[in-house]
Amino acid sequence: MKLKTVRELSPVFITLLILFEIVAYTSTIPRPQEPFFQLYTLGATGMAGIYYPNNSSFIQPGEVVDWNLGVVNDMGSLQYVSLRVKLGNQTINPPNDTLATSSPSPLIAVFNEFIPNNGTWQMSFVWQIVNYTTSPDGHIAVHTIAISNSTYAIQNPPTCQSINSCEFRIIFELWVWDTNVADFQFGWTAGGEPRIAWLQLWFQLSSTVSHR
Amino acid sequence: MLSQNLMYVFGFVLSESPLNVFARRLLFLASVVMIISLIAGIGYVSSESENGQLNMTLEDLRRAELAGAKPSEMEGLISQMNSVAQFESQLQHLPPQDATRRVELLEEVKNTLTSVDVQAIELAQIASQRTYVGRAVTYLTGVICAVIGTVGYYCGVMLYRRYRTRRIFRMKIVLK
Numbered sequence: 142m143k144l145k146t147v148r149e150l151s152p153v154f155i156t157l158l159i160l161f162e163i164v165a166y167t168s169t170i171p172r173p174q175e176p177f178f179q180l181y182t183l184g185a186t187g188m189a190g191i192y193y194p195n196n197s198s199f200i201q202p203g204e205v206v207d208w209n210l211g212v213v214n215d216m217g218s219l220q221y222v223s224l225r226v227k228l229g230n231q232t233i234n235p236p237n238d239t240l241a242t243s244s245p246s247p248l249i250a251v252f253n254e255f256i257p258n259n260g261t262w263q264m265s266f267v268w269q270i271v272n273y274t275t276s277p278d279g280h281i282a283v284h285t286i287a288i289s290n291s292t293y294a295i296q297n298p299p300t301c302q303s304i305n306s307c308e309f310r311i312i313f314e315l316w317v318w319d320t321n322v323a324d325f326q327f328g329w330t331a332g333g334e335p336r337i338a339w340l341q342l343w344f345q346l347s348s349t350v351s352h353r
Numbered sequence: 354m355l356s357q358n359l360m361y362v363f364g365f366v367l368s369e370s371p372l373n374v375f376a377r378r379l380l381f382l383a384s385v386v387m388i389i390s391l392i393a394g395i396g397y398v399s400s401e402s403e404n405g406q407l408n409m410t411l412e413d414l415r416r417a418e419l420a421g422a423k424p425s426e427m428e429g430l431i432s433q434m435n436s437v438a439q440f441e442s443q444l445q446h447l448p449p450q451d452a453t454r455r456v457e458l459l460e461e462v463k464n465t466l467t468s469v470d471v472q473a474i475e476l477a478q479i480a481s482q483r484t485y486v487g488r489a490v491t492y493l494t495g496v497i498c499a500v501i502g503t504v505g506y507y508c509g510v511m512l513y514r515r516y517r518t519r520r521i522f523r524m525k526i527v528l529k
């Protein structure tokens with residue numbers, strides 16, 4: 142090949158090289174994405190519905206409620222998460238989305254799991270009220286809840302004025318392991334801003350079978 | 354009685370004067386406080402070191418993932434980490450008097466974390482090398498494609514020139 146030909150072909154080669162190397166570069170670098178978690182609760186059938194037996198949120202002590210909880214990790218890396226289950230009533234504050242603070246409701250149980258990137262952790266959450274008390278002035282307090290064959294005693298349980306008159310709620314909070322502090326923190330940080338994920342499901346404690 | 358026994362343990366006995374009785378009580382209290390703080394300290398240090406080790410292992414696992422470890426390679430390690438989470442859960446529900454089981458579980462947690470950490474570091478090295486080779490091959494493919502493209506362009510130009518030359522030589526001069 143003559144020197145003149147090489148000179149003629151150099152711009153072509155350089156242009157093609159730049160084009161192909163751009164393609165190679167874009168195929169090797171990871172695409173930027175906003176890190177986030179998804180937290181969801183499904184009913185016994187695995188659908189977003191029929192959360193309570195007989196489709197009524199009036200729960201009797203000993204009545205089994207079957208839910209399916211799920212956490213999806215879209216954070217771009219392996220995550221260690223803690224699902225904290227709390228019992229609230231109408232007056233106790235839920236988690237604060239603006240301040241990214243957790244609910245002061247008493248803790249029932251904690252479930253920890255490592256979730257791979259793009260992985261989903263799904264767990265069966267079968268629960269029932271084991272024990273509740275009525276004070277002389279008629280206040281109701283739930284003391285023990287059974288979750289998937291384990292019984293959990295509730296410290297400082299929230300109260301309600303009277304049976305059938307007020308609602309309780311089960312709050313699910315997603316806590317994430319922060320490697321900077323070597324401990325679980327409520328929520329996570331995305332783009333320098335705190336993000337939280339939580340859910341709540343209401344129920345009414347009932348002494349007799351009652352359907353809405 | 355206990356304070357007297359402690360005095361013997363510490364290797365000295367004080368006479369029964371009021372000052373010495375006071376000193377003995379003070380020494381006894383100090384010993385009790387020291388023992389309690391030591392026990393509490395051991396628990397705290399154990400929990401702290403556990404968290405630190407778990408944190409380090411998680412960071413090494415993320416490093417392996419970032420280096421390009423495949424999900425199938427990570428699966429086994431994540432499963433072992435989940436067994437650590439289960440041990441931790443068992444530890445929290447263990448009655449305080451079950452010290453033997455507690456020690457066993459702590460030992461299992463420590464051993465599993467150490468094992469996973471070693472495997473994560475190895476996996477990070479292998480994945481890093483594999484990713485490096487993969488990238489080099491991708492960029493080299495770009496160079497090869499550019500060479501093939503240039504040769505193709507050259508051949509195309511040559512063919513076109515030959516076609517033009519033949520066309521010119523086949524031309525006939527027609528008088529108008």
